[in-house]
Amino acid sequence: MSAYHPLTEREAIEIARSLKSVFPDAPDNLACREIGDGNLNLVFHITDSASGRSVILKQALPYAKVVGESWPLTLDRARIESEALIQEGKLAPGLVPQVYAYDAELALTIMEDLSDHVIMRRGLMEGGRYPKFADDISTFLARTLFFTSDLGMNQQEKKLRVRDFINPELCKITEDLIFDDPYTVSANNNYDAAIEDEAEALRTDEQLHFEIALLREKFLTQAQALLHGDLHTGSIFITPESTKVIDPEFAYYGPAGFDIGAVIGNLLLNYASRHGWDKSEAEAGDYRHYLLTTIREIWTKFEAKFRALWDEHGVDRLASASAAYKDDYMKRLLQDTLGYAGAKMVRRIVGLAHVADIDRIEDAAKRETAQRLALAIGKSLIKTGRQSTSIEQLIDIALTSSAGAKV
Numbered sequence: 001m002s003a004y005h006p007l008t009e010r011e012a013i014e015i016a017r018s019l020k021s022v023f024p025d026a027p028d029n030l031a032c033r034e035i036g037d038g039n040l041n042l043v044f045h046i047t048d049s050a051s052g053r054s055v056i057l058k059q060a061l062p063y064a065k066v067v068g069e070s071w072p073l074t075l076d077r078a079r080i081e082s083e084a085l086i087q088e089g090k091l092a093p094g095l096v097p098q099v100y101a102y103d104a105e106l107a108l109t110i111m112e113d114l115s116d117h118v119i120m121r122r123g124l125m126e127g128g129r130y131p132k133f134a135d136d137i138s139t140f141l142a143r144t145l146f147f148t149s150d151l152g153m154n155q156q157e158k159k160l161r162v163r164d165f166i167n168p169e170l171c172k173i174t175e176d177l178i179f180d181d182p183y184t185v186s187a188n189n190n191y192d193a194a195i196e197d198e199a200e201a202l203r204t205d206e207q208l209h210f211e212i213a214l215l216r217e218k219f220l221t222q223a224q225a226l227l228h229g230d231l232h233t234g235s236i237f238i239t240p241e242s243t244k245v246i247d248p249e250f251a252y253y254g255p256a257g258f259d260i261g262a263v264i265g266n267l268l269l270n271y272a273s274r275h276g277w278d279k280s281e282a283e284a285g286d287y288r289h290y291l292l293t294t295i296r297e298i299w300t301k302f303e304a305k306f307r308a309l310w311d312e313h314g315v316d317r318l319a320s321a322s323a324a325y326k327d328d329y330m331k332r333l334l335q336d337t338l339g340y341a342g343a344k345m346v347r348r349i350v351g352l353a354h355v356a357d358i359d360r361i362e363d364a365a366k367r368e369t370a371q372r373l374a375l376a377i378g379k380s381l382i383k384t385g386r387q388s389t390s391i392e393q394l395i396d397i398a399l400t401s402s403a404g405a406k407v
């Protein structure tokens with residue numbers, strides 16, 4: 001293949017046509033559409049209407065698409081993404097798209113088309129319910145986090161994997177956008193003027209700064225497990241029967257609670273939006289209950305599965321033999337999960353990249369209510385996460401904050 005350049009749709013078709021495993025007959029009439037709606041990359045959807053076969057070509061751009069060429073970004077993230085997808089596919093079969101090929105020069109990953117699924121953020125915004133989700137995502141989290149940690153893999157081999165997944169530029173985005181910008185005056189910040197008082201409070205809250213500094217330190221230094229690194233509901237394809245995790249270009253070895261917190265924080269962002277969006281309070285309350293039940297189930301199932309993997313496959317003799325250590329490890333994971341869930345919520349209200357769950361609320365007063373609620377839940381999780389011993393504390397924070405929200 002040729003040297004790096006952003007592909008045209010015609011070139012994407014030519015590459016797809018040469019994929020014997022997807023298009024064995026090399027059809028002449030492939031159709032192509034660039035469908036990338038994320039912040040960073042090009043995504044080409046290529047279909048053959050005659051056979052019904054299709055494929056996805058995802059290509060990294062040498063800059064952050066959301067900002068433009070003034071924000072250069074490494075193409076190596078395409079390697080990280082394809083290697084992480086392959087790893088995740090081995091550890092959690094059926095829960096990620098199949099990778100058909102990776103081209104380093106073109107920073108191109110060719111993968112299974114998941115267009116029969118919907119992006120979970122959209123699904124939640126439309127009020128969808130996903131009965132398999134908690135079970136699937138807890139399996140994904142437990143297996144990927146356990147088997148890439150010092151608890152579940154050869155500890156010398158792990159050090160080499162840490163090296164392979166060094167991802168400084170993408171980590172820097174997280175370090176800035178999640179653990180710095182929202183708590184200072186930054187050109188990256190982006191929020192409605194109506195919540196200037198909230199933004200000011202974030203900048204001056206010393207207790208919050210202390211907790212965020214601790215979460216940031218862990219993100220910078222703790223190579224606990226191979227993370228997806230950006231596991232929000234826009235990185236999950238879903239149907240009632242199936243869950244597929246996509247887009248692990250932020251993968252690196254970091255604190256396991258960051259991934260669990262990302263899932264839960266994004267469910268809570270949808271929860272906050274339910275104070276501004278639904279037609280009736282009964283409908284909204286019912287959906288909020290569904291979201292909290294899902295969150296409880298995710299943590300409960302995750303903990304049970306992680307502990308079961310540890311009992312059966314633990315490689316660290318001392319850690320595996322100590323019931324007290326196991327309990328302490330799980331408690332620290334829960335505390336990290338709550339803290340990171342809160343940090344993920346705050347960044348989506350005042351930081352650079354928002355979420356459609358809340359931004360789509362057209363009525364300014366209702367949007368403001370949802371934003372303030374998301375900040376209240378997020379701040380409370382950040383401040384109390386280190387004291388938590390049960391997922392019920394997160395549920396209580398959400399319910400109490402809801403009760404105090406303007407409706």
Ligand SMILES: Nc1ncnc2c1ncn2[C@@H]1O[C@H](COP(=O)(O)OP(=O)(O)O)[C@@H](O)[C@H]1O
Nearest residue numbers: 036037038039040041043056112113114115247
């Ligand atoms: N495997 C896939 N199958 C179908 N559509 C996909 C697939 N991967 C990505 N997409 C589409 O492209 C969009 C952007 O993909 P994503 O990986 O999130 O890109 P980015 O890294 O730029 O955020 C997704 O929201 C989805 O609509």
Ligand SMILES: CSC[C@H]1O[C@H](OP(=O)(O)O)[C@H](O)[C@@H]1O
Nearest residue numbers: 038039040064066177230234353
């Ligand atoms: C300048 S990147 C901002 C933001 O975008 C990424 O999300 P995605 O690639 O899924 O759109 C990531 O969350 C970054 O923090």
